[in-house]
Amino acid sequence: MFHREGQKIILITFFVTAIAVLLAHFYVDLAWVKLAIQISSLVLLVLILQFFRNPKRRANKTFDEILAPVDGKVVVIEEVEETEYFKDKRKQVSIFMSPINVHVTRYPASGRVKYSKYHPGKYLVAWHPKSSEENERTTVVVGTPKFGDVLFRQIAGAMARRIVNYAEVGESVQQGDDSGFIKFGSRVDLLLPLDCQINVTLNQKVKGALTCIATYVDPNEQEESTY
Template identity: 60%
Template sequence: MFHKEGYKIIFISLVSFVAAIILIDEITASIPWLRMTLMLVVLFFFVMILQFFRNPKRTVALNENQIIAPVDGKVVVIEEVFEAEYFKDKRLQVSIFMSPINVHVTRYAMSGKINFSKYHPGKYLVAWHPKASTENERTTVVIENNTFGEILYRQIAGALAKRIVNYAQEGIQVIQGEDAGFIKFGSRVDLYLPLGTKVNVKLNEKAVGGKTIIAIKE
């Protein structure tokens, strides 16, 4: 199953793949080893496109007392920081870095009402750069429910990402685990939680979007 944001790119890639195979077959017909090598290279890139836009179906056990991972990737930051855009106070930041081979679907970390949703154009620094959160292309979304109050998540484009897709609209009600958007070709998502929230993951732990429990309310 593929994400709808990838349909156009997958179609273009398929056409390009077929055209490349035909061209390679004609040009290198007399050089079997080169013909096979080039075909394998073209096939490799096509498969990479397919796996990047995969959208695995995941059943989410809804729980108001849990914050779940919004994306697949590795936990790279767990620290107390000052969040300057919306809260303008200290929050607990948990960041998940996605490599190009991770699933790049963004899911809602909890159910609730969208209080804030804003897109920021910006640079394309590597996603782990300290200034990526404030200078890269990004979106900021705030969800509120009765258990955690407001939490903020930020989709951040990386060096390879050129487009962030965000489905969150202010005023709508969202459900934990549902599709919240997509980031194309490498990126990061930051979560900003209330101070005192019990974090349930460790640095360098692999997170699975819609499955891994990031934080709990005791």
């Protein structure tokens, strides 16, 4: 399956590839040049197809877990001051996506969208410390029954020039469903409550809608464990 955001570019690439292969076949005499053009065109088509792939995944929906919103590698786990929505300290987990990862963004939790905003900006490399604040990005907050408000932020990178965000304030969303798409590499930040338990480690590879990023910690059980 391919993501709807790639339908136009896949169609264009398919026709360009077909034309290039046919022109090379009929109008290029040198065999090695003909072969090089045909192989290059087919490789480009395969790369575009794999980039816009959208594997269907069945999330094990639960209010007790925050699932990875994207495929990629965990590059940041730290406590930060979130200044856009919460204006207080949160646990941040950042996931970097390379061009070969699936680039579908999925809702990390079920609930109701309370905030959704697009920010134009720069295109610093995705691992730059200031990319979360200065790059083109979208911020979405989902109100959940147990974690409270959960924020995730799509951040454009040096290659990404198009962020798609489907979240609309007021709508009810389901964990694991598509929430957007980032074209050609970037990262996603998760901002979570301080009292949740982080279940991933730095440099761990995660899969959207499948990997558990954090689990809910019952404050009552936490108090009892201290006695």
